[in-house]
Amino acid sequence: METIxxxxxxxxxxxxxxxxxxxxxxxxxxxxxxxxxxxxxxxxSRVVLYPxxxxxxxxxGPIGCASYTWDIRGALSSGPExxxxxxxxxxxxxxxxxxxxxxxxxxxxxxIDKYDPKAAFAYSTCIVGIIGDDVESVCKSVExxxxxxxxxxxxxxxxxxxxxxxTAACEALFNLVDRGRTKRKLPQSINILGEFNIGGETWIIKxxxxxxxxxxxxxxxxxxxxxxxxxxRRASLNVVQCSGSMTHLAKKxxxxxxxxxxxxxxxxxxxxxxxxxxxxxxxxxxPDIMKRTEKLVRxxxxxxxxxxxxxxxxxxxxxxxxxxxxxxxxxSLIKALKHLGMEVVLAGSQTGSKEDYKVLREMCNPGxxxxxxxxxxxxxxxIMEKDADLFIGGVKERPIxxxxxxxxxxxxxERKIPLAGFIGMENFAREVHQTVTSPIxxxxxxxxxxxxxK
Amino acid sequence: xxHKPFYTATQNACKNCTPLGAALAFSGIEKAIPLLHGSQxxxxxxxxxxxSHFKEPVDIASSNFSEETAIFGGGANLKLAIENIExxxxxxxxxIATTCLSETIGDDVPxxxxxxxxxxxxxxxxxxxxxxxxxxxxxxxxxxVKAVVDRFNPVSNKKQYKPKKKQTVNLFPGMxxxxxxxxxxxxxxxxxxxxxxxxxxxxxxxxxxxxxxxxIQDGGTPISWIEKMNLSAFSLEFxxxxxxxxxxxxxxxxxxxLETRFNVPCIRAxxxxxxxxxxxxxxxxxxxxxxxxxxxxxxxxxxxxDAYVDGNKYVSQRKAVLYGEEDFVVGMxxxxxxxxxxxxxxxxGGKSSFFEDALRSVLPENIFDQVRVHENMDFARMEERARxxxxxxxxxxxxxxxxxxxxxxxxxxxxxxxxxxxxxxRILHIGYKGALHLFDTIINALLHMQxxxxxxxxxxM
Ligand code: SF4
Ligand code: SF4
Numbered sequence: 001m002e003t004i005x006x007x008x009x010x011x012x013x014x015x016x017x018x019x020x021x022x023x024x025x026x027x028x029x030x031x032x033x034x035x036x037x038x039x040x041x042x043x044x045s046r047v048v049l050y051p052x053x054x055x056x057x058x059x060x061g062p063i064g065c066a067s068y069t070w071d072i073r074g075a076l077s078s079g080p081e082x083x084x085x086x087x088x089x090x091x092x093x094x095x096x097x098x099x100x101x102x103x104x105x106x107x108x109x110x111x112i113d114k115y116d117p118k119a120a121f122a123y124s125t126c127i128v129g130i131i132g133d134d135v136e137s138v139c140k141s142v143e144x145x146x147x148x149x150x151x152x153x154x155x156x157x158x159x160x161x162x163x164x165x166x167t168a169a170c171e172a173l174f175n176l177v178d179r180g181r182t183k184r185k186l187p188q189s190i191n192i193l194g195e196f197n198i199g200g201e202t203w204i205i206k207x208x209x210x211x212x213x214x215x216x217x218x219x220x221x222x223x224x225x226x227x228x229x230x231x232x233r234r235a236s237l238n239v240v241q242c243s244g245s246m247t248h249l250a251k252k253x254x255x256x257x258x259x260x261x262x263x264x265x266x267x268x269x270x271x272x273x274x275x276x277x278x279x280x281x282x283x284x285x286x287p288d289i290m291k292r293t294e295k296l297v298r299x300x301x302x303x304x305x306x307x308x309x310x311x312x313x314x315x316x317x318x319x320x321x322x323x324x325x326x327x328x329x330x331x332s333l334i335k336a337l338k339h340l341g342m343e344v345v346l347a348g349s350q351t352g353s354k355e356d357y358k359v360l361r362e363m364c365n366p367g368x369x370x371x372x373x374x375x376x377x378x379x380x381x382x383i384m385e386k387d388a389d390l391f392i393g394g395v396k397e398r399p400i401x402x403x404x405x406x407x408x409x410x411x412x413x414e415r416k417i418p419l420a421g422f423i424g425m426e427n428f429a430r431e432v433h434q435t436v437t438s439p440i441x442x443x444x445x446x447x448x449x450x451x452x453x454k
Numbered sequence: 455x456x457h458k459p460f461y462t463a464t465q466n467a468c469k470n471c472t473p474l475g476a477a478l479a480f481s482g483i484e485k486a487i488p489l490l491h492g493s494q495x496x497x498x499x500x501x502x503x504x505x506s507h508f509k510e511p512v513d514i515a516s517s518n519f520s521e522e523t524a525i526f527g528g529g530a531n532l533k534l535a536i537e538n539i540e541x542x543x544x545x546x547x548x549x550i551a552t553t554c555l556s557e558t559i560g561d562d563v564p565x566x567x568x569x570x571x572x573x574x575x576x577x578x579x580x581x582x583x584x585x586x587x588x589x590x591x592x593x594x595x596x597x598x599v600k601a602v603v604d605r606f607n608p609v610s611n612k613k614q615y616k617p618k619k620k621q622t623v624n625l626f627p628g629m630x631x632x633x634x635x636x637x638x639x640x641x642x643x644x645x646x647x648x649x650x651x652x653x654x655x656x657x658x659x660x661x662x663x664x665x666x667x668x669x670i671q672d673g674g675t676p677i678s679w680i681e682k683m684n685l686s687a688f689s690l691e692f693x694x695x696x697x698x699x700x701x702x703x704x705x706x707x708x709x710x711x712l713e714t715r716f717n718v719p720c721i722r723a724x725x726x727x728x729x730x731x732x733x734x735x736x737x738x739x740x741x742x743x744x745x746x747x748x749x750x751x752x753x754x755x756x757x758x759x760d761a762y763v764d765g766n767k768y769v770s771q772r773k774a775v776l777y778g779e780e781d782f783v784v785g786m787x788x789x790x791x792x793x794x795x796x797x798x799x800x801x802x803g804g805k806s807s808f809f810e811d812a813l814r815s816v817l818p819e820n821i822f823d824q825v826r827v828h829e830n831m832d833f834a835r836m837e838e839r840a841r842x843x844x845x846x847x848x849x850x851x852x853x854x855x856x857x858x859x860x861x862x863x864x865x866x867x868x869x870x871x872x873x874x875x876x877x878x879x880r881i882l883h884i885g886y887k888g889a890l891h892l893f894d895t896i897i898n899a900l901l902h903m904q905x906x907x908x909x910x911x912x913x914x915m
Contacts, residue, residue, distance in 0.1 A: 032517045033518075033536065036518070040494050040496075040498070041495070043499075058463065064474070065495070068502070069499070376513055396505060399505055
């Protein structure tokens with residue numbers, strides 16, 4: 001068999017628990033020539049801002065960056081759907097030579113006139129960083145002409161990693177939040193941060209809070225609306241999911257308006273309950289909230305336990321590999337998979353930090369492979385070595401798993417099924433169960449020799 | 455001096471950027487790896503895009519520009535990228551396409567590669583310049599194919615006289631589906647004629663399940679074949695628009711390069727979609743090989759025309775919106791025209807300036823008169839125009855779904871990319887068989903619509 005080797009420069013980004021003893025290297029730029037699963041700064045900004053459905057998202061650059069991201073994410077809206085379009089200044093050769101500012105300005109004016117958005121974002125892509133357009137001043141000028149907020153997003157792809165894109169997006173969001181005029185706090189109110197309404201997840205989470213008696217002032221940015229953002233500073237607490245992307249904003253809001261924040265996750269029973277309880281505890285001046293929360297959690301858990309136990313029977317002892325964008329999601333997934341009796345044999349992320357990997361090491365069993373910014377070859381090497389039955393990742397990882405005859409579950413922003421909350425846990429388990437128990441694996445050549453007796 | 459162009463935004467593009475086409479073309483060469491010289495995002499996005507159509511691993515490496523690279527130039531990164539690819543993939547060829555970024559900062563890639571050639575490993579390094587702001591993915595595709603032919607058929611080959619291999623034909627099919635490429639191979643097989651198809655991603659991007667890991671999937675045109683293209687008796691190059699670009703704009707295509715450099719005659723034809731275009735293809739093949747149409751294909755043709763007759767009134771005078779790559783649209787329009795469907799709107803994001811001429815050449819005058827042709831079109835404008843043309847159906851790739859949904863008419867999925875259905879790679883467009891498949895699919899889409907929306911829901915046709 002062809003052996004797959006790990007590039008020397010990447011050796012410290014691959015860690016095997018119980019075998020290796022070093023601090024996993026991370027937060028590095030990807031190695032040239034390594035087919036990283038990462039995207040770019042722009043991608044990070046898009047992830048965060050894109051779900052704002054009544055804003056115009058104009059991508060300033062040549063066509064590719066915009067066309068590849070047209071409607072690729074499953075972020076739903078209950079109303080306007082402006083975000084599902086792909087708007088580009090589509091720079092051509094003359095723009096590269098003479099600058100794209102004029103084109104940016106007229107594109108913004110044209111589109112704002114046509115679609116009547118509540119705000120506009122102008123994303124800078126790589127080229128804009130090179131030709132040196134003054135996007136900031138174009139935005140100012142358009143803002144004064146149109147009267148809506150027009151915000152530059154500094155997301156030139158090469159100026160860092162996806163994380164820098166999150167920061168750029170948070171800056172733009174803060175700019176909007178800071179425009180809110182009313183400062184008076186709303187009692188028992190929160191903002192939900194880092195929840196993007198993939199497959200309708202925001203609606204599930206919002207409903208929990210409604211039943212708890214907690215008011216959700218704004219969601220950043222799932223099913224997002226500009227006017228809600230302008231209210232955001234009136235909330236008493238920021239509840240941050242997907243902390244990698246949104247902590248920057250939470251910190252800024254804490255500094256500026258004294259709004260404290262907590263970090264949570266809504267994946268899995270444990271983490272979802274924990275999130276809701278912590279919010280209830282924060283509002284302990286109103287004991288009714290805690291009572292309602294307890295009741296909610298109890299009922300929800302009770303409603304899904306029977307089907308989970310049923311599915312668990314088939315899943316016990318099966319081996320799972322996880323490769324996701326942020327490490328925080330990996331933590332939740334490990335817990336959720338344990339709940340289903342499964343064993344995690346590989347865990348990795350595109351953008352985890354040193355602390356993240358420490359936590360990950362502690363959570364994993366000996367022998368588990370931990371990967372930072374892996375490439376397809378490494379992923380394939382280890383899922384085969386560890387003989388995984390299931391791979392959890394995004395679209396780019398799917399064919400690797402399938403080619404090797406391994407079940408797959410999409411846990412990225414492109415999924416269509418909500419996986420958050422209690423109902424999400426049930427959906428997740430069902431999806432895992434469906435793929436792992438498929439009879440098709442018995443026909444797959446790599447597995448056939450193992451599964452069928454000779 | 456410079457006149458002020460009319461500025462307008464592109465809203466839901468009907469095109470992609472040049473390196474995408476180059477990366478796809480490189481993926482059709484045996485043991486070759488595409489490498490984009492630029493920042494990480496572009497290659498990841500393109501991989502994702504190709505994966506969603508092909509549903510197969512598509513590895514595209516990147517030289518991963520950082521801020522320093524953008525300032526000081528990408529030479530060192532490119533070198534490192536090549537070394538690392540050699541180590542991990544041991545490819546026979548690395549196809550290097552530039553992105554907007556490396557083009558704009560002015561990296562001199564040929565020079566960097568020249569300086570590498572002494573120290574580099576075994577892989578052949580092929581470079582194509584693909585700044586996205588000068589064309590679309592189709593241009594990137596053709597330029598990459600040409601670059602490969604150029605690299606492996608250098609002028610120096612001319613010196614040694616070798617007799618032409620009478621029985622070998624070079625075929626440059628353009629951006630066709632996997633199934634189309636397989637069908638072309640079958641045709642040549644049945645004609646007992648050797649063919650070198652470039653590129654051929656039909657196996658690599660639709661292979662069987664793996665027993666062992668494959669760093670680079672099997673399949674693709676072997677480089678040893680590409681090296682012999684200058685010895686072939688003929689080249690065949692598909693695409694009416696491409697033909698015009700070569701003839702009138704002096705563009706060098708793979709076919710024209712072999713023609714001027716080695717006197718390999720190049721026959722150009724439109725994409726063989728529909729009876730007439732397929733007839734033309736077989737006439738060319740008869741001329742090239744001296745062999746008449748095999749029986750298998752005359753019976754395919756017979757069945758096709760019989761089906762056309764059976765279905766004539768379901769399609770006659772129906773109106774379609776048709777979009778995609780220029781040459782693909784031209785091929786499809788020829789087919790629609792011959793069954794009586796009027797492609798009232800033919801649109802493409804490309805802007806070759808030959809789109810209209812090419813369409814005129816494949817459509818009967820009475821139909822062409824009813825066609826609106828739009829180059830440089832995006833989906834927002836397409837939809838605005840479609841609305842008032844009252845079409846019966848939309849024909850094109852998955853990108854038109856939102857438009858079709860709002861127009862409340864069916865979308866018949868053809869071309870690239872198909873990312874909201876399975877089997878996009880297995881759609882057969884070409885040949886008599888392809889036409890039959892298209893014809894049945896279109897009629898059934900119309901009937902489905904009619905049946906569902908009818909008050910009675912007739913269960914017989
Ligand atoms: S920068 Fe150029 S090459 Fe990269 S995705 Fe954008 S258009 Fe394509
Ligand atoms: S050009 Fe830059 S911003 Fe656009 S996709 Fe490529 S890396 Fe990302």
